[in-house]
Amino acid sequence: MQCDVFVIGAGPAGLMAGIFAAKEGVKVVIADGNTVVGRKLLRTGKGRCNLTHTGNANDFVKAYGQFGRFLKHSLYEFGGDDVRAFFGELNLSTKVEKNGCVYPMTDRATDVARVLQDQARRLGITFLYGKKVVGVEKRPRGFEVTVESKKVESKSLVVATGGVSWPFTGSTGDGFGLAEGFGHQVVAPKAALVRLIAKEEWLVELQGVALENVELTVRTGDKKVKARGAMMFTDDGVGGPVVFDMSRLLADDIAGGAGEIEMFVDMMPDVDAGELNKLLIEKCSSSANKELARVLAEMLPRALVLKLCCWVEPSVTVLAGQLAKGKRKELVHLIKYLPVTVTGTRPIEEATVTRGGVSRENIDRKTMESKLCEGMFFAGEVIDADGPCGGYNLQIAWSTGALAGKSAAKR
Ligand SMILES: Cc1cc2nc3c(=O)[nH]c(=O)nc-3n(C[C@H](O)[C@H](O)[C@H](O)COP(=O)(O)OP(=O)(O)OC[C@H]3O[C@@H](n4cnc5c(N)ncnc54)[C@H](O)[C@@H]3O)c2cc1C
Structure with missing residues (x-):
């Protein structure tokens, strides 16, 4: 099997990366160890999914504190308002609550996962469900990805495997080991929003x-x-x-x-x-x-x-x-x-997000491409960047996912 962009992880970051890559007209494959997409996404906002927050890119940069500078470019490319417009175009309108938190009008995280999956299918993305990526090898013109017993050749790779919190949803830190294998520094995971x-x-x-x-x-x-x-x-x-x-x-x-x-x-x-x-x-x-x-x-x-x-x-x-x-x-x-x-x-397994992950120093913030391994991109919680409560962590997944997907397709 061959593709242009291979995405590891069908969480919010991986789905957004796949969609943005496919929009560029390239062949995309997304693999996830789970048999359903966005298993963690379905639990967000107590099942209501706090998609993002109100505010412009500068407000977001400020809210992210020490991580703002790294995220700035991706936020300017695809910020909170863009996320709302994106879902609106997919017929899932959003609403703002008193505290500035943005939810789907239907109050259902299942609708968010559904519209992402439908859009991915419309764009011709191939899903490999219930299949864990167990190995990645660099080849002269891209990567050879081992998905259980299957080999897939891909020109670019997006690693969107999440952190290590709520591991039963599939986020078991596989991306950290993979990144380390390619020489990246991984900042030790710690519990945040816990x-x-x-x-x-x-x-x-x-x-x-x-x-x-x-x-x-x-x-x-x-x-x-x-x-x-x-x-x-x-x-x-x-x-x-x-x-x-x-x-x-x-x-x-x-x-x-x-x-x-x-x-x-x-x-x-x-x-x-x-x-x-x-x-x-x-x-x-x-x-x-x-x-x-x-x-x-x-x-x-x-x-x-x-x-x-x-x-x-x-x-x-x-x-x-x-x-x-x-x-x-x-x-x-x-x-x-x-x-x-x-x-x-409380233990990191109970934390809403993981602090730590692939070092920002090793990632080009304008493309999300690794500075150490050409063609390898990172998106979402696998990166050492996190945000406060209020939709800011999903926004990281949407923004970095969109940027990584688009950049991976262009490459
Ligand atoms: C209970 C809860 C509620 C939350 N509520 C909110 C909220 O309302 N708003 C908000 O902004 N944030 C919220 N968050 C945080 C938010 O869910 C995460 O930041 C976000 O899901 C990260 O997205 P991601 O795609 O990077 O990673 P994940 O959602 O963790 O997805 C990673 C995917 O990669 C897959 N994967 C991992 N390794 C492999 C492998 N080797 N092969 C194949 N697939 C693999 C996993 O199965 C998983 O599906 C919440 C978190 C929790 C736990």
Whole structure:
């Protein structure tokens, strides 16, 4: 079997690479170890698929932080608006939610996978399902790819094998070994966008308690990082979008052996400590004969309030009017600066994305072609680049996939 562009992986990056290559009129083959396309894609956004985010290329570059410069070119070529237009042309319109996250109008990740697969078929792409690529050899005019027992000759190769998180979806890090075999440096994989483990024993008592809007602050060395959003207490720590974003900001510190990291949770970030103090004075005097816990439960979840009351007052039945000034200040301090000692993350297998992968130094950011192996391209999570929650990781897959596919076809 022969083709012009061989794509390893039918995740979002591989599908987009295949489609963009086929649009250039070349023969494309996509192989995936799974029997269905986009197995991880189907799970994105809790089955709704947060496709991308609103914003122009510069906004995206900023959101990606240290990875922005590398991704810039691919984002200018195929950014968030282009992704929406792409799916719109395939009759899958999109919608923007309050927080700027973009979803398919149907709220179904299955529709995203379906339209990609249909488009790939229309463009004449050949799929090899349920077949793992087990070897790649460089040949004078391209590559010989071994797909189980079958050999395929291809002029170019796109490696879109993903990272190592959620391995049962097929992302088992095969691309890392392959890249290393061709001399690329692979930055050690670490968990990002993952729950944080914390040492406080009381956390388990609050398991399941959710807060819609908190601000997390961490100081590590000379760095102060903050993240805002929804949080949930878990049996061994904290989770939720804001924690996921913080885990990404701390990924390198944690993997680098930072040890215990003190994180402060501001449970009412929209009011400062002085305003909160005044608010408590007002509430406690207007409801002086009500239990303090009841008054506080108007602002925060009841289970959390009971915990706060236990810490500040010996009795949870104390009346709001009896709250002493010193205790009120303690309460304000706890609400604004609840300390949580982070000791690590949940395992990488549970992480939403993998931090690390094929070094950006080894990839030409204008084409996604390897600087070490002519004709080999990389796309998606296999590359050492990741983004925050909110559709930014799929956007990496779409942008780098489109650029890699187009460049591979041109080559
Ligand atoms: C639960 C969950 C929810 C998420 N939700 C969102 C979201 O809403 N928005 C967002 O932006 N991001 C989300 N992400 C992240 C996003 O899914 C990934 O960043 C994205 O799927 C990466 O795409 P990819 O194509 O690079 O890799 P993958 O999706 O991992 O695809 C890689 C493919 O390569 C195949 N493969 C690997 N090795 C081989 C081999 N040797 N031979 C053949 N095939 C092989 C695998 O089977 C797999 O299908 C979520 C992730 C998870 C786990």
